[in-house]
Amino acid sequence: MPALTGPLTAEEVLDREFLEIRAKILEVAAALDRLDRASGSVAADERRRQIDAAIAILHTSDPDRSERVQRQFSLPYLEHWREQFQIDTRRERQA
């Protein structure tokens, strides 16, 4: 499946998206401040760790950041789920 060439140049994309990116980063920064200001602690909460791991992905320069952020928030695939469920999923082609 051939990819579409994005007709916009990098400069055009940045012109269009700069304020949006800035606003979204500010929202994340403010939400983290809000968490810190609140009483109690979520330091041991798995979701808090996931957020830090996702932010770390943004520091990299691979083209698959969004896919890797998605994986960060996903339960892993279990290779042996069929055995675990004792389900035989194989079906032969009909004669």
Next chain:
Amino acid sequence: MYYIDPHIHMLSRTTDDYEALARMDCVAVSEPAFWPGLDRQNSESFYDYFRHLTEFEPARAAKYGIQHYSWLCVNAKEAENLSLSREVLSFLPEFLNRGNVLGIGEIGLNKNTRNEAIVFMEHKELAIRHDQLILIHTPHLADKLRGTRMILDMLCDDQRIRRERVLVDHAEEHTIRPALDAGFWVGMTLYPTTKCTPQRAADLAERYGTDRLMVNSAGDWGPSRPVAVRDFIFEMRRRRHSESTIRRIVYDNPVQFFSQSPAFQAPIATEDGPA
């Protein structure tokens, strides 16, 4: 630009939404059977639901010049109840030759449990036996990756499945590639906070191309925008993609996929207007 919304739950929407869709040049919708917000107490409720999807909604849509198609099943959430699911599957086939039924859907997984997988397999048998198209619901959020891979396993382990007759829906960045690579059609759902935004859906179209790709609003009783496909068209235009590229995703592809069902009639003969 005329378009088709291949996944929308009009039962949960008002008639004003039909009017809004018509004004936005939506010419056809397809409505999969889904979870209504609470688990049903008995199989008769499903019987009435199927009547609703095959009688009332097509008539309501027709008043706005919109074709209405539907898909029937026990959704993945209620599939946890094996006995209820089997009761529903026992009478479901009598609805398959109602004029607007395209196939079995949206079947899939919700919490990726054993019961859900069993009921998924039983739906798959029914679809094969009755030569029906299949529309797949993939799970939400953290469960999506695992569940999508399990669904693809079950489909690919079955040599009788013709992959060009299956649409894997609610795909996102981490699930689109395995579904396309395996030869299935793929749907992207445009939601305000979960699933895909119009921008990310446009990104995925740019990365993976237009083959076997569709977008939908999955408008229902939760936060959703029934005219969201229009937002995708707007985003693609802002990126200067050609009208034919956009039309391929929002009209030609649904027509090509749905045309594999004898129930489907393409709503438009030419670019100039409805047939």
